[in-house]
Amino acid sequence: MGAAPDGRELPEWVEFEWTEPKYEEKHTREQLLAMLVKKARVPVRSRVPQDVIAEVMEAKRNREPHKLPEKMLWVYFIWYEDGIK
Numbered sequence: 001m002g003a004a005p006d007g008r009e010l011p012e013w014v015e016f017e018w019t020e021p022k023y024e025e026k027h028t029r030e031q032l033l034a035m036l037v038k039k040a041r042v043p044v045r046s047r048v049p050q051d052v053i054a055e056v057m058e059a060k061r062n063r064e065p066h067k068l069p070e071k072m073l074w075v076y077f078i079w080y081e082d083g084i085k
Helices: 029-034 050-061
Strands: 013-018 038-043
Touching: none
Parallel strands: none
Antiparallel strands: 013 038
């Protein structure tokens, strides 16, 4: 199921970490470092259909030497107030 040029598989999930400072206030570096770090995992592999991966892999096998394949898979993460999509 390798999807990357070097044969890596799609990750099961990607984990994000962030803090939520109040931007109206000025914070020292120490205050920013002491803020609670929030985490969220976003599933990746389960959200990409197997037939899409198969098409990307087939395009990779059939590409011309020293050229990019006709099909590639790009995964984008968009940050919304109610979560990462």
